[in-house]
Amino acid sequence: MKRKRSRNTELLQNGRKLSVWSSFWRFPIVWMIAGAVGIILIEAFFRQLTERAEGTVSLIFTLVMGFLSILVYKLTMTYLARRSAPEISGQCAGIDAVLGVLTGTVFITGSAVIIMALGGYSFQWASSADTSSVLISCIGTALGAAIVEELIFRGLMFQAMDKMGGRPLALAVTSLFFGVAHLGNSGATLWSSFAIVLEAGVLLGAAFLWRRNLWFTMGLHFAWNAMEGLLGIPVSGHVAAGLFTVKVNGDALLTGGEFGLEGSIVPVVVSLLISIPMLIGAARKRGDEAGNLPVSK
DSSP states (O other): OHHHHHHHHHHHHHHHHHHHHHHHHHSHHHHHHHHHHHHHHHHHHHHHHHHHOOHHHHHHHHHHHHHHHHHHHHHIIIIISOSOOGGGOSTTHHHHHHHHHHHHHHHHHHHHHHHHHTTSEEEEEOTTSOHHHHHHHHHHHHHHHHHHHIIIIIIIIHHHHHHHHOHHHHHHHHHHHHHHHTTTSTTOOHHHHHHHIIIIIIHHHHHHHHHOSHHHHHHHHHHHHHHHHHHTOOBTTBOOOOSEEEEEOSOHHHHOGGGOGGGSHHHHHHHHHHHHHHHHHHHHHHHHHHHTSOOOO
8 A cells, every 4th residue: 555655656757757847848948948949059060051052053052951940930929839830831931922022022122222212322234243153142032131130029928928828928029130230230220120120120020910820921032132232232231242233322320231121111101011910910810710609608
């Protein structure tokens, strides 16, 4: 009898230990950090490979990196957060990704055209540029950044903050951290980081809330960076060898200065004009979902 009680006590203690350990990993900050570290390590490893490779091989490495990063995200959500991950579901992934690419393309080209009309930019075709090399380089760099940053910021961080304090907190925290993450870039200033908070953090957060999937935000983010690179405009301070050479004229508040288009007031205004309808649409969708919930009797 004593041996049986001892055995039951031991099983109970082990069960409590497992419960505590499980609760630890299910805490939002914990799985957020664990997933982010895994994705960052994969990105760092493949960055070394892509920098040594050229052309199509470099792009293939980027695609493999993206696949493994998404896999780490999926495993983090499944086994640590203990939740499904509908935001990376294959259903309508292609449609949402294309819609995101179109949105990002219109946003960046529209902003650039407005700045050009105001005398801030003038473009000239870079006749010496190797078109295929520029395309592969811009696509690979933009794709890698879009996948990794969206998985970490809109995937892990946004949903961890949402779990802890709701969507407004999640939108505010991810926007702020996204701006801070770009503060160390070449040509960055306090203004450029604040601009990133509004035009990138809020826009991409609003896009995620509206579509409720990461494919749309990845597509938007990808087109954003790729279009800047192809136009020859610095991407968040990183100089891009694009298909055009751009001559910058006027105040940095208009042109973005050394930081590039994202430091301009123009995309800040344009992004807010896009973000507000998205946020309204997300709020209405959430209200409709709440209204369709069964009423308990």
